[in-house]
Amino acid sequence: MKRETILNAVMVLGLFIVPLWAWIADEPFIITLTTKAAILALAGVGLNIALGIGGLVSFGHAAFFGLGGYAMGILASHAQSYAPIMESPFLIEGTKSMPVIWLAAIITSGLAALAIGALSLRTTGVYFIMITLAFGQMLYFFTISWPAYGGEDGLPIYVRNGFPGVNTLDPIQFYGVVFVILMAALFFTARLIKSPFGLALNAARQSSERVETVGINPYRLRLMAFVISGMITGLAGALFADLNRFVSPTMFSWQISGEIMVFIIIGGVGRLFGPVVGAVLFILLEHILGGLSDYWHIYLGVLLLLIVLFARGGVIGTLAGREASHD
Amino acid sequence: MSFILFAEQVLNGLQLGVMLFVMAAGLTLVFGVMGLINLAHGSLYMVGAFAAAAVAGLTGSFVLALVAALAAAAAAGALVEMLVIRRLYNRDHLDQVLATFALILIFSEGTRWIFGSFPLFLNIPDYLSGPVTLPGGIQYPLYRLTLIAIGLAIAGGLFLLISRTRLGIQIRAGENDREMIAALGVDISKLYTIVFALGAALAGLAGALVGAIQSVQVGMGEPVLILAFVVIVIGGIGSIKGALIGAILVGLTDTLGGVLLPELFKTFMDNAAASSIGSALASMLIYILMACVLIVKPTGLFGART
Numbered sequence: 001m002k003r004e005t006i007l008n009a010v011m012v013l014g015l016f017i018v019p020l021w022a023w024i025a026d027e028p029f030i031i032t033l034t035t036k037a038a039i040l041a042l043a044g045v046g047l048n049i050a051l052g053i054g055g056l057v058s059f060g061h062a063a064f065f066g067l068g069g070y071a072m073g074i075l076a077s078h079a080q081s082y083a084p085i086m087e088s089p090f091l092i093e094g095t096k097s098m099p100v101i102w103l104a105a106i107i108t109s110g111l112a113a114l115a116i117g118a119l120s121l122r123t124t125g126v127y128f129i130m131i132t133l134a135f136g137q138m139l140y141f142f143t144i145s146w147p148a149y150g151g152e153d154g155l156p157i158y159v160r161n162g163f164p165g166v167n168t169l170d171p172i173q174f175y176g177v178v179f180v181i182l183m184a185a186l187f188f189t190a191r192l193i194k195s196p197f198g199l200a201l202n203a204a205r206q207s208s209e210r211v212e213t214v215g216i217n218p219y220r221l222r223l224m225a226f227v228i229s230g231m232i233t234g235l236a237g238a239l240f241a242d243l244n245r246f247v248s249p250t251m252f253s254w255q256i257s258g259e260i261m262v263f264i265i266i267g268g269v270g271r272l273f274g275p276v277v278g279a280v281l282f283i284l285l286e287h288i289l290g291g292l293s294d295y296w297h298i299y300l301g302v303l304l305l306l307i308v309l310f311a312r313g314g315v316i317g318t319l320a321g322r323e324a325s326h327d
Numbered sequence: 328m329s330f331i332l333f334a335e336q337v338l339n340g341l342q343l344g345v346m347l348f349v350m351a352a353g354l355t356l357v358f359g360v361m362g363l364i365n366l367a368h369g370s371l372y373m374v375g376a377f378a379a380a381a382v383a384g385l386t387g388s389f390v391l392a393l394v395a396a397l398a399a400a401a402a403a404g405a406l407v408e409m410l411v412i413r414r415l416y417n418r419d420h421l422d423q424v425l426a427t428f429a430l431i432l433i434f435s436e437g438t439r440w441i442f443g444s445f446p447l448f449l450n451i452p453d454y455l456s457g458p459v460t461l462p463g464g465i466q467y468p469l470y471r472l473t474l475i476a477i478g479l480a481i482a483g484g485l486f487l488l489i490s491r492t493r494l495g496i497q498i499r500a501g502e503n504d505r506e507m508i509a510a511l512g513v514d515i516s517k518l519y520t521i522v523f524a525l526g527a528a529l530a531g532l533a534g535a536l537v538g539a540i541q542s543v544q545v546g547m548g549e550p551v552l553i554l555a556f557v558v559i560v561i562g563g564i565g566s567i568k569g570a571l572i573g574a575i576l577v578g579l580t581d582t583l584g585g586v587l588l589p590e591l592f593k594t595f596m597d598n599a600a601a602s603s604i605g606s607a608l609a610s611m612l613i614y615i616l617m618a619c620v621l622i623v624k625p626t627g628l629f630g631a632r633t
Contacts, residue, residue, distance in 0.1 A: 057420060059424065119622055123621055125420060127564070127625060127627070130556050133556065134557060137553055138614035141607075141610035141614075142607055142611050145603070146603070254553065258428050261425065261428075262428070265421075269421070295439065295440050296436075297433075298432065298433055298440070300432055301432030302429070304429035305429040305433070308422050309426065
């Protein structure tokens with residue numbers, strides 16, 4: 001077995017056993033921490049499809065994360081106040097049902113990714129990084145100055161949304177839901193990488209011209225990847241909002257885009273489990289260093305700098321070697 | 328809206344624009360010459376503002392504070408270039424974004440550690456405070472007028488530096504072909520350090536100048552950094568002329584949009600809705616402008632490189 005496969009298995013096992021142990025030991029905080037890591041990992045899995053496989057350095061994935069969050073916030077707040085979202089031309093009411101909210105989050109962020117991607121993918125390189133950043137900032141400032149859903153103060157949701165047959169207020173049961181979604185997204189990504197679409201996308205990252213010469217349109221490939229990527233990150237946003245029972249414009253902030261990118265780099269660009277390793281490590285560091293010092297971001301910064309400068313390929317690249325790398 | 332109010336807003340937009348230019352000039356030079364995308368440019372802006380506030384607090388002199396801002400930011404820039412940035416020139420943009428993102432974390436938390444979380448205040452000196460009366464009866468703060476003058480002077484100085492001096496020739500040659508000028512005997516790593524420190528000093532100066540009309544606090548650099556990115560993307564990355572035109576466009580659009588859009592919406596809807604929709608749209612306006620420019624010209628108004 002390849003070392004990377006063993007590492008991946010260890011990660012899955014860890015994500016399964018640690019919360020279970022925390023549940024038995026009655027440590028709900030650890031379950032919540034793991035839930036947060038798993039949700040952020042899911043956001044990273046989304047970005048990894050665009051960034052890792054497609055080579056599209058999007059600095060604006062907070063846009064989709066935030067849209068997913070606000071899809072949850074808007075639907076749940078209307079269900080909370082029993083006021084329909086719109087009455088004409090047809091009635092749309094709020095809901096507290098997770099599957100409906102997820103669907104809304106996925107569709108909203110998918111449509112946004114289609115629009116943002118269609119415009120941004122006309123550019124390449126630094127311009128692409130900057131224009132995606134600009135779209136993220138656009139939504140950030142829009143939510144700050146739009147008063148209907150809390151504006152700058154954000155929007156609290158008092159009771160976590162429900163899933164049929166699961167008591168989502170129980171941390172371990174909510175974690176179960178998140179875990180299943182994360183595994184499903186990873187399985188989907190693994191299949192995607194091996195599919196003709198994934199192979200073509202990978203080829204388009206390595207050489208756009210060669211893909212064009214065999215008659216494939218790289219723009220459409222990339223747009224498709226960008227939309228899928230945005231959808232998964234949007235779903236993560238809805239779950240993140242449900243975890244905190246709160247949405248605010250900070251979900252759109254460029255620091256979130258940066259952090260999602262950091263997960264992927266820490267773990268390893270283009271690796272299936274890269275974002276999972278990265279998000280878990282990030283949350284661990286936040287917890288451990290945050291306990292040691294108020295200024296833990298300094299240590300995080302130094303560590304990140306060292307990884308970028310000296311440990312190319314991230315944690316997985318360092319531990320498992322570069323043989324399976326996509327570089 | 329009266330003519331006087333409108334003229335004041337145009338001047339405010341111009342003031343924002345020239346300060347954005349001072350910030351964006353360094354960013355676009357660094358990208359043009361070294362091909363490096365530097366997120367930590369906003370941190371150098373913050374370093375300048377903090378150095379100015381600290382020196383002004385100790386000595387009471389505003390001129391000394393500006394000198395300190397220039398020196399501290401240039402020193403921080405040169406140090407960072409030699410320790411970190413130098414290793415990033417041959418990396419792809421993703422690595423550059425992340426490494427400089429890490430630098431932001433280090434700079435921000437380091438500053439918080441030294442100066443604390445509370446904002447510092449940098450006062451406008453007496454001889455620059457108070458309004459002046461411009462032709463047409465417009466009352467305008469002298470300090471803001473000084474900022475416009477300083478910004479335009481820096482723009483002029485930079486054009487002379489780039490087009491008339493030996494350093495300028497090397498910078499232009501470095502943008503075109505770095506191997507060739509290295510082969511011709513120019514110490515390329517020294518040139519890079521100088522260009523980076525020059526950009527850093529300009530960012531620090533902008534931080535100190537703007538810090539006197541806003542508060543000096545950790546995290547003040549990032550909003551300006553993103554605006555400066557919008558500026559250089561609109562102008563075309565690497566072009567100083569593009570940065571100047573982009574900066575003034577962004578400054579005017581942001582300021583006038585915030586005033587005019589709610590007024591415009593008031594002509595066909597009720598006041599409360601008009602001001603909320605108008606201000607929401609106005610806050611997005613410069614990003615919409617940037618998206619429109621990139622859709623028409625994917626490399627910006629004056630850009631050639633990608």
